[in-house]
Amino acid sequence: MILTGPSGSGKTLLLRALADLDPHDGVVRLDGVAADAVKPAHWRRSVGLLPADSAWWADRVGDHLVDPDPEALASLGFERDVLDWSVSRLSSGERQRLALLRLLANRPRVLLLDEPTANLDAASAAHAEALIRRYRDSCSAAVLWVSHDPAQAERVGDRRLQIVDGHLAERSTWS
Amino acid sequence: MELIRLEAWELSVAAALVVALSLLSLPLRLDLTRSLLVSGLRMTIQLLLVGLVLKALFESRHPLVMAAIAAVMLAVAAREVAARQERRLAGTWGYGLGALAMFLSSFTMILVALTIIVRPEPWWTPQYAVPMLGMLLGNTMTGIALALDRLNQGAWEQRPQIEARLLLGCPAAEAIGDLRRRAARAGMLPTINTMAAAGVVSLPGMMTGQILAGSPPVEAVKYQILILFLIVAGVGVGTLVAVWLGARRLFDERERLRLDRLRQG
Numbered sequence: 001m002i003l004t005g006p007s008g009s010g011k012t013l014l015l016r017a018l019a020d021l022d023p024h025d026g027v028v029r030l031d032g033v034a035a036d037a038v039k040p041a042h043w044r045r046s047v048g049l050l051p052a053d054s055a056w057w058a059d060r061v062g063d064h065l066v067d068p069d070p071e072a073l074a075s076l077g078f079e080r081d082v083l084d085w086s087v088s089r090l091s092s093g094e095r096q097r098l099a100l101l102r103l104l105a106n107r108p109r110v111l112l113l114d115e116p117t118a119n120l121d122a123a124s125a126a127h128a129e130a131l132i133r134r135y136r137d138s139c140s141a142a143v144l145w146v147s148h149d150p151a152q153a154e155r156v157g158d159r160r161l162q163i164v165d166g167h168l169a170e171r172s173t174w175s
Numbered sequence: 176m177e178l179i180r181l182e183a184w185e186l187s188v189a190a191a192l193v194v195a196l197s198l199l200s201l202p203l204r205l206d207l208t209r210s211l212l213v214s215g216l217r218m219t220i221q222l223l224l225v226g227l228v229l230k231a232l233f234e235s236r237h238p239l240v241m242a243a244i245a246a247v248m249l250a251v252a253a254r255e256v257a258a259r260q261e262r263r264l265a266g267t268w269g270y271g272l273g274a275l276a277m278f279l280s281s282f283t284m285i286l287v288a289l290t291i292i293v294r295p296e297p298w299w300t301p302q303y304a305v306p307m308l309g310m311l312l313g314n315t316m317t318g319i320a321l322a323l324d325r326l327n328q329g330a331w332e333q334r335p336q337i338e339a340r341l342l343l344g345c346p347a348a349e350a351i352g353d354l355r356r357r358a359a360r361a362g363m364l365p366t367i368n369t370m371a372a373a374g375v376v377s378l379p380g381m382m383t384g385q386i387l388a389g390s391p392p393v394e395a396v397k398y399q400i401l402i403l404f405l406i407v408a409g410v411g412v413g414t415l416v417a418v419w420l421g422a423r424r425l426f427d428e429r430e431r432l433r434l435d436r437l438r439q440g
Contacts, residue, residue, distance in 0.1 A: 019342060020429055020431065021338060021341065021342065021431055021432075022431060023427070023429075023431065023433075035429075036429070040341075040346075040347075040429045040430035040431070041341075041344045041345060041346045041430065042344070044341060044342055044343070044344050045343075045344035048342070048343075049342050051335070051338075051339070051342070053335065054339065055335035055336045055338070055339035056336065056339070057333075057336040057337075057339065057340060057353065102343065103342075103343065106343060106344055
């Protein structure tokens, strides 16, 4: 599902609320179970948010990825030795792809992606799109994808939501 | 040995030195004349007032008066802890957290010192309680302020890193664990360093004072050792309490990082 809307319309805030990262009104449910009914950490493992800018707390890449899947690493264009790299050596595109891997390692049931390919060149973006699609199909995960790129929206999305004047509406056409 | 009493004219000789320095700063255009004179005057008045209060306190020998003095000392120290943080918790937490941490640490240590170690009669004898509590509060105040400043400022600056860990399913305590450790170390290290350097780099003030007042040096040293142990333990307990409670308050019951609970100092 693709989410669009002008900058500042609250797309990121919506994703943060869904991941229960900000105080919010209303109730978010996953398979009928409200977020409040499960432990916060457990909820965020099931409802995985990928922020627009990835953040890293240790120097070594490997300290952020517990036992990563070599196949997934390779599919995003990384060798295994990337785990010993320093985070500061990574380009912003590399960071974003590794952040995606880091998130998928939790096996989230819902993926909230905040412009996941905005920093990537065309080839890396295609790799990332393919990985997300494979993950969605293999784990039958739901994906809410914020995108500003109409071509990408058409490529990856089945349905399209738009925030207009603070209201969320479903659009039937791509425009 | 007996204490040599100082007369007013003898103190004014020392004061004249400061006045001379302030005059010297005029042609050098250091722009310090005013602050030198004002600070000197403030120090003199404040200390004379404290002297008078202590004199009255020592003469009254009433536990309630002693308790009132301790409460005032704690309140002033708590205000100072709040003022020394660039960002502090909003509302009563900003003030209350420091007060609680200092109360739990300094007052525990002073109770141990007075009832188990020094054992004056009665145990709250102001001559022992006031200076020891003053030193304990002064040091825990600095340690707690340093630690909370590091914690709150760190949370403010490292919000993306902390939230990234929350988003990956880390519990809040783990997401802020590194920062909590760094804040606790920042609060405790200066006192640990002071302990290591005591007597080699500098002669601690209390010991120097006791020697000047005529105590045998070895007795003065024993008191200094006692107070340094108490200070390090007090700073440690106070810092840990403040950092752990402060870190908890930075998150809500849904383990969201709540930077809206911080105010610019």
